[in-house]
Amino acid sequence: MFAFVRDSVGDGLATHLLSFGCSTGEEVFSLRRYFAESRITGVDISPHRIRQCRRRARRIRADPAIRFAVAASAEGFAPQSFDVVFANSVFKHGDLAIAPPRWDHRMRFGDFERVVSDLARRVKPGGLLVIRHANFRFSDVAAAKDFTTLRHMPRDPKTPLYDFANRLVPMSDEAVVFRRHA
Ligand SMILES: C[S@@+](CC[C@H](N)C(=O)[O-])C[C@H]1O[C@@H](n2cnc3c(N)ncnc32)[C@H](O)[C@@H]1O
Numbered sequence: 001m002f003a004f005v006r007d008s009v010g011d012g013l014a015t016h017l018l019s020f021g022c023s024t025g026e027e028v029f030s031l032r033r034y035f036a037e038s039r040i041t042g043v044d045i046s047p048h049r050i051r052q053c054r055r056r057a058r059r060i061r062a063d064p065a066i067r068f069a070v071a072a073s074a075e076g077f078a079p080q081s082f083d084v085v086f087a088n089s090v091f092k093h094g095d096l097a098i099a100p101p102r103w104d105h106r107m108r109f110g111d112f113e114r115v116v117s118d119l120a121r122r123v124k125p126g127g128l129l130v131i132r133h134a135n136f137r138f139s140d141v142a143a144a145k146d147f148t149t150l151r152h153m154p155r156d157p158k159t160p161l162y163d164f165a166n167r168l169v170p171m172s173d174e175a176v177v178f179r180r181h182a
Pocket residue numbers: 020021022023024026027043044045046049071072073087088089090115
């Protein structure tokens with residue numbers, strides 16, 4: 001996946017990647033192996049996890065083009081500021097071995113739509129939005145009209161799918177990589 005994204009957008013000092021919901025930083029540090037030069041910003045809602053990211057960055061002497069911030073949305077970033085926004089395993093609720101027909105009391109499409117629409121606005125024209133392991137579809141969000149799907153992947157059976165009305169729907173492959181229209 002990371003190689004596919006790098007081959008699509010390229011790597012360079014002017015390239016800026018966002019790992020949204022970066023947890024303890026695994027995605028950010030993995031991305032550095034694929035993007036040797038790009039700026040990489042990891043954000044997470046959890047101050048504790050961001051502290052762990054920063055500790056690890058100091059321990060491994062990560063380069064200064066890797067940054068971390070505490071945030072619950074992308075509101076603090078300027079529109080069209082990222083070449084790629086990753087949101088992997090952020091919009092899912094645990095591992096649901098048995099999927100309930102509705103799950104509104106734990107997660108709602110409206111919350112997904114609000115945060116994802118914000119992320120979509122931060123992608124530069126021609127840039128990519130990567131959403132993997134989500135309980136909702138980006139195609140159900142109005143902002144999807146500005147994007148073309150580049151890549152599908154098999155859906156993890158423990159990540160059941162709900163529609164815009166929070167109803168369980170049959171699983172299909174997961175659309176994962178979206179390119180913003182130029
Ligand atoms: C399962 S981890 C995924 C980690 C990483 N993306 C990866 O693929 O390795 C989910 C992370 O998303 C974060 N998260 C959930 N909702 C968020 C939000 N609205 N804003 C920022 N971070 C969020 C959680 O705190 C958690 O660290």
